[in-house]
Amino acid sequence: xxxxxxxxxxxxxxEELLALLCPCREDLLRRWTEAFHATxxxxxxxxxxxxxxxxxxxxxxxxxxxAKALLDGLFSRNSDEESLRRAVEDIVRIRAVQDxxxxxxxxxxxxxxxxxxxxxxxxxxxxxxxxxxxxxxxRVDAVILLAFGVYARCREKLCMQRVDEFKRRHSxxxxxxxxxxxxxxx
Amino acid sequence: MPLxxxxxxxxxxxxxxxxxxxxxxxxxxxxxxxxxxxxREDTMRALKIPAAHSWNVTDEDWHLPENWEKIIHKAxxxxxxxxxxxxxxxxxxxxxxxxxxKCHFYLGGGDPKNMPVLRAELLRSVYRQDFxxxxxxxxxxxxxxxxxxxxxxxxxYYFYQCTECRRCALYCPYGIDTAEITLIVRALLLELGLxxxxxxxxxxxxxxxxxxxxxxxxxxxxxxxMLCDDIEDLTGVHICPPINEKGHEIxxxxxxxxxxxxxxxxxxxxxxxxxxxxxLDYTLSTYASEGGNFGSFVSPSLMxxxxxxxxxxAGRLGVKWILGGECGHMWRVIHQFMETMNxxxxxxxxxxxxxxxxxxxxxxxxTKVVHIAEFSADLIRHKKLNLDPARNDHLVMTxxxxxxxxxxxxxxxxxxxxxxxxxxxxxxxxENTIRERTFCCGSGAGxxxxxxxxxxxxxxxxxxxxxxxxxEEHGVNAMACVCALDRAALPALAxxxxxxxxxxxxxxxxxxxxxxxxxxxRDRDLRGEDLPTSAADADSASCPDLDPKDAGxxxxxxx
Ligand code: SF4
Ligand code: SF4
Numbered sequence: 001x002x003x004x005x006x007x008x009x010x011x012x013x014x015e016e017l018l019a020l021l022c023p024c025r026e027d028l029l030r031r032w033t034e035a036f037h038a039t040x041x042x043x044x045x046x047x048x049x050x051x052x053x054x055x056x057x058x059x060x061x062x063x064x065x066x067a068k069a070l071l072d073g074l075f076s077r078n079s080d081e082e083s084l085r086r087a088v089e090d091i092v093r094i095r096a097v098q099d100x101x102x103x104x105x106x107x108x109x110x111x112x113x114x115x116x117x118x119x120x121x122x123x124x125x126x127x128x129x130x131x132x133x134x135x136x137x138x139r140v141d142a143v144i145l146l147a148f149g150v151y152a153r154c155r156e157k158l159c160m161q162r163v164d165e166f167k168r169r170h171s172x173x174x175x176x177x178x179x180x181x182x183x184x185x186x
Numbered sequence: 187m188p189l190x191x192x193x194x195x196x197x198x199x200x201x202x203x204x205x206x207x208x209x210x211x212x213x214x215x216x217x218x219x220x221x222x223x224x225x226r227e228d229t230m231r232a233l234k235i236p237a238a239h240s241w242n243v244t245d246e247d248w249h250l251p252e253n254w255e256k257i258i259h260k261a262x263x264x265x266x267x268x269x270x271x272x273x274x275x276x277x278x279x280x281x282x283x284x285x286x287x288k289c290h291f292y293l294g295g296g297d298p299k300n301m302p303v304l305r306a307e308l309l310r311s312v313y314r315q316d317f318x319x320x321x322x323x324x325x326x327x328x329x330x331x332x333x334x335x336x337x338x339x340x341x342x343y344y345f346y347q348c349t350e351c352r353r354c355a356l357y358c359p360y361g362i363d364t365a366e367i368t369l370i371v372r373a374l375l376l377e378l379g380l381x382x383x384x385x386x387x388x389x390x391x392x393x394x395x396x397x398x399x400x401x402x403x404x405x406x407x408x409x410x411x412m413l414c415d416d417i418e419d420l421t422g423v424h425i426c427p428p429i430n431e432k433g434h435e436i437x438x439x440x441x442x443x444x445x446x447x448x449x450x451x452x453x454x455x456x457x458x459x460x461x462x463x464x465x466l467d468y469t470l471s472t473y474a475s476e477g478g479n480f481g482s483f484v485s486p487s488l489m490x491x492x493x494x495x496x497x498x499x500a501g502r503l504g505v506k507w508i509l510g511g512e513c514g515h516m517w518r519v520i521h522q523f524m525e526t527m528n529x530x531x532x533x534x535x536x537x538x539x540x541x542x543x544x545x546x547x548x549x550x551x552x553t554k555v556v557h558i559a560e561f562s563a564d565l566i567r568h569k570k571l572n573l574d575p576a577r578n579d580h581l582v583m584t585x586x587x588x589x590x591x592x593x594x595x596x597x598x599x600x601x602x603x604x605x606x607x608x609x610x611x612x613x614x615x616x617e618n619t620i621r622e623r624t625f626c627c628g629s630g631a632g633x634x635x636x637x638x639x640x641x642x643x644x645x646x647x648x649x650x651x652x653x654x655x656x657x658e659e660h661g662v663n664a665m666a667c668v669c670a671l672d673r674a675a676l677p678a679l680a681x682x683x684x685x686x687x688x689x690x691x692x693x694x695x696x697x698x699x700x701x702x703x704x705x706x707x708r709d710r711d712l713r714g715e716d717l718p719t720s721a722a723d724a725d726s727a728s729c730p731d732l733d734p735k736d737a738g739x740x741x742x743x744x745x
Contacts, residue, residue, distance in 0.1 A: 168448045
């Protein structure tokens with residue numbers, strides 16, 4: 001997430017925006033993960049929220065990780081892009097094989113925008129903070145674009161796996177057929 | 187089409203109230219990627235399924251036979267009568283929920299009907315309504331519901347989203363085995379002519395030609411010869427295994443995936459190398475060229491028919507006992523059902539005894555079948571193999587416990603014992619994902635069809651998640667297993683969840699490490715890939731004096 005020209009002008013408001021948002025980190029985290037959980041059937045949300053073991057509750061774990069990484073990415077100047085990328089990949093790879101349309105699988109990331117706007121609007125300094133908020137939203141967009149790419153690649157992989165599996169399953173029959181064909185040719 | 191929700195709506199839609207529609211009223215929604223293609227009419231006719239007919243999963247009308255309710259009731263009556271366990275499973279569930287979050291499909295997807303308790307309830311509710319007094323009198327108030335065509339569809343959807351892995355049974359205080367319930371419901375569906383092509387075709391093939399893929403005897407023989415050519419090319423050792431020969435001591439039966447498919451063939455090459463090295467007196471068979479048993483996924487009677495070929499062939503060839511390859515459901519059937527279904531073993535068969543070590547496998551006194559992992563572990567224990575585990579040094583191994591042999595027959599330590607003797611680097615996956623608590627590959631019980639790749643990957647998430655963890659934390663780059671279905675399904679799982687991890691059978695690793703008498707300098711492994719060190723030749727072999735206690739000098743670290 002490279003800084004663009006707008007960043008230069010809004011440098012100080014960015015500081016102020018972060019000063020406003022950082023104390024709300026836990027609240028944002030909680031509400032954004034809730035938005036994720038709400039995309040699953042009601043019966044599953046209890047498990048997703050409550051089981052903390054990463055192996056007994058992989059979906060819940062990776063949702064939490066993605067939310068944390070995204071907020072760190074938005075709130076920290078020197079965020080670790082690699083961990084953000086990994087966290088987004090991990091959760092989107094999961095959502096790509098669940099009961100979601102592509103829009104649902106990736107679209108849930110957008111919820112963070114509404115949460116950020118809410119905080120800014122309620123601060124009483126909305127007009128002042130707007131340039132910095134727009135910048136932050138652009139960074140959210142970049143993450144969503146990343147998620148979209150991961151989703152597309154996952155779906156592509158599923159298709160390729162069907163082909164690869166067919167080849168593996170019939171490998172010796174195909175080999176035998178080729179061998180016989182070569183014998184007849186010679 | 188309406189636009190997807192925007193950021194604001196996403197948050198407004200948050201709703202944590204109990205859904206208005208109860209599970210009994212909600213219908214199954216059939217999404218592509220989550221159901222198998224239906225069995226073809228000609229396949230079903232050839233298998234003499236009475237209600238064989240043509241139908242489509244996504245059609246409204248499944249063309250059930252006219253008296254379909256009666257058919258189900260009658261069949262369910264028979265099964266309740268015949269299998270006391272089924273009746274108990276129907277009656278004793280207290281809905282404690284201990285099993286609810288143990289199923290990999292539920293963990294991977296969150297659909298409540300994939301909770302084992304609710305999956306079983308799909309049948310139990312019908313049972314209550316029609317087979318219990320309370321249900322007859324009180325109906326829904328007593329947890330009963332009427333059997334209708336939507337229920338049949340729901341059964342087809344959800345009982346083909348169960349891999350009969352029995353993880354749920356492990357956690358149930360009453361030992362309720364959802365796998366058995368799944369088997370019975372699939373059998374009920376068969377009575378209505380509803381099955382999947384992925385399962386029924388292999389069943390038919392198995393009956394016609396001896397194996398799932400329908401390979402005929404001459405082609406079977408040619409493929410085995412082709413693999414022997416590969417062995418000679420890689421090791422310099424010439425092997426010509428007997429096929430269909432009478433008068434040998436042992437009949438060896440492997441899953442056919444080990445003979446026809448990658449990466450199973452490398453495991454098969456490992457078996458042949460081992461037998462050659464110890465001078466085993468054995469034969470292969472084309473009639474019993476399939477250890478696997480797709481019948482066991484759908485019907486007790488088809489399971490029996492397919493399994494019967496083992497004893498029939500053992501009797502015909504006059505062998506003393508049977509050695510079984512690395513397979514999952516083959517062993518589930520042998521261990522749990524064979525003796526009662528098709529026993530006793532033919533006269534002339536004896537309690538298996540290793541011709542090399544003299545060990546008598548008394549636990550197989552009734553079935554007369556020994557698992558190759560037990561057989562090899564015994565050879566290693568008695569220092570009968572010359573092994574050079576350094577040949578597998580490029581691999582950082584982990585081990586996937588296949589559900590059927592782990593929970594179905596308790597084969598847990600033997601494969602690890604062998605693995606540690608043939609590899610120097612071995613890392614266990616986290617404790618709550620291995621041994622009895624192992625997570626399924628997500629493709630068992632006839633669900634390894636490619637049309638349900640999404641479902642399989644979802645079901646494979648808990649396994650993939652644990653694999654990814656040891657890959658990232660410990661550099662694991664290969665996972666071994668003792669199941670042909672795993673060898674077929676796990677490469678896709680690993681490629682999706684932990685790209686870069688390869689899948690091997692146990693005896694592929696044995697074949698690589700085994701120092702053969704008269705071998706040429708081994709510079710390639712059984713896949714034809716370069717071995718890690720050129721020093722891996724007979725002279726540097728280290729194992730003849732292996733201390734049994736550390737059959738496995740292999741390092742093991744728990745995470
Ligand atoms: S653990 Fe056993 S008794 Fe409890 S809900 Fe599950 S099946 Fe029923
Ligand atoms: S047997 Fe396995 S797949 Fe079936 S319900 Fe139980 S845990 Fe799930």
